[in-house]
Amino acid sequence: MSGAAYQPSMLDLATDGPSLGPLTGLRRHPLSRGAWVDHLPGWVHGSDEVFGTLLDRVPWRAERRTMYDTEVDVPRLLCWYAAGRPLPHPTLTAARQALSAHYAPELGEPFVTAGLCLYRDGRDSVAWHGDTLGRSAHVDTMVAIVSFGSPRPLLLRPRAGGGDTLRFPLGHGDLVVMGGSCQRTWEHAVPKTTRPVGPRVSVQFRPTGVA
Secondary structure, eight states, X not given: OOSSOOOOOGGGTTOSSOEEOOGGGOEEEEOXXXXXXXXXXXXXETHHHHHHHHHHHSOOXXXXXXXXXXXXXXXXXXXXXXXXXXXXXXXXXXXXXXXXXXXXXXXXXXXXXXXXXXXXXXXXXXXXXXXXXXXXXXXOOOEEEEEEESOEEEEEEXXXXXXXXXXXXXXXXXXXXXXXXXXXXXXXXXXXXXXXXXXXXXXXXXXXTBO
């Protein structure tokens, strides 16, 4: 794997094993047009152990897509865990259960799928987009992202009307949840960087019919 060597989190070195912190520390950021983002740094304690397992055991695959009549490589590796498929680490299973319980009053349904992305170095990225395949194109929903490995910034901006771009550095067990109308009225991206940066894994939990 190319790029900078991975630098473990100092907070993870003294842990007895992966565990989840309380979700009471979530901070909500209200956005425009009924969108919001919740953020909780360092939710997964001992995240480096989970990260190592994900790097080694997930069946990562490269994909290609058509862009302007040309087929190009997707600049990250991917793996999809459909509803009912066992997740590659028990901490992810516990995280999905905890998030489903915490957000049940607002979401009204559990998180059931997990999409994993591996950003190998600063050349890997994801362009501006919203998760609007399926029900999220028409109704409010949530996408919860737990990050492992070297921090990379998640950027958010309004789809229309201008406004400031928000920046959340995510890595080492950090959690961000995009809710309300966020997928329809805002868009998000992980930009490329020329800085030396180690690998990062993003785990996105979604309800049924959201992609």
